[in-house]
Amino acid sequence: MKLILGSGSPRRKELLAQLGLTPDEIRSPDINEDPLKGELPRPYCARMAREKVLAVPRAEDEIVLCADTTVALGRRIMGKPADEKECAEFLLAMSGRRHKVITAVAVAHGTQVWEQDVVTTVKMKRLSDLEVNSYLASGDWHGKAGGYGIQGPAGAFIPWIQGSYTAVMGLPVAETANLLLAAGYPVYGDGS
Numbered sequence: 001m002k003l004i005l006g007s008g009s010p011r012r013k014e015l016l017a018q019l020g021l022t023p024d025e026i027r028s029p030d031i032n033e034d035p036l037k038g039e040l041p042r043p044y045c046a047r048m049a050r051e052k053v054l055a056v057p058r059a060e061d062e063i064v065l066c067a068d069t070t071v072a073l074g075r076r077i078m079g080k081p082a083d084e085k086e087c088a089e090f091l092l093a094m095s096g097r098r099h100k101v102i103t104a105v106a107v108a109h110g111t112q113v114w115e116q117d118v119v120t121t122v123k124m125k126r127l128s129d130l131e132v133n134s135y136l137a138s139g140d141w142h143g144k145a146g147g148y149g150i151q152g153p154a155g156a157f158i159p160w161i162q163g164s165y166t167a168v169m170g171l172p173v174a175e176t177a178n179l180l181l182a183a184g185y186p187v188y189g190d191g192s
């Protein structure tokens with residue numbers, strides 16, 4: 001069986017490697033990521049993962065894995081900031097507060113889709129102007145939901161999480177292994 005990673009995110013490829021898995025191919029999905037009117041963060045995130053996995057074409061002997069990571073401050077969805085200004089706005093909104101990071105994973109094989117989402121609570125310290133400006137200047141925020149990456153310099157802003165570190169980074173490895181196994185992929189070899 002061939003494993004197709006339906007994601008252009010380098011983090012997801014890295015996290016898959018943590019399971020000892022190298023995708024046979026990468027096929028980035030291209031979907032409309034605009035939230036629906038009034039859509040809440042968790043259903044939005046689950047919908048994104050499902051739409052991504054259905055947007056990636058697959059042959060019969062292929063299994064496709066997609067994910068979506070959404071940062072939520074209350075009911076507000078914080079996507080990938082368009083520019084430094086928006087990123088600063090996100091960081092200041094999260095400063096000194098807790099927010100949630102949701103990562104939904106979807107696996108498709110044959111006619112079936114297996115899905116799971118993981119919700120992690122993240123506490124961000126109260127940020128000084130110097131911390132925000134230095135992080136913006138690092139450029140690390142580019143392409144990251146909520147405008148930060150826990151695995152980079154912004155890790156210094158996060159004293160506490162409850163949930164899954166790998167889910168915040170983009171792919172919850174424990175749940176991903178289980179979904180792949182459920183879909184029939186030999187994560188730990190075929191035992192022979």
Ligand SMILES: Cc1cn([C@H]2C[C@H](O)[C@@H](COP(=O)(O)OP(=O)(O)OP(=O)(O)O)O2)c(=O)[nH]c1=O
Pocket residue numbers: 006007008009010011012028029052067068069070071101143144145146148149150151168169170
């Ligand atoms: C919160 C957070 C997000 N991120 C990243 C992971 C994801 O790449 C990105 C969220 O955007 P996504 O839309 O989930 O994924 P993507 O557009 O990067 O890739 P694809 O749709 O092709 O799979 O934010 C981190 O790397 N670290 C973090 O701490």
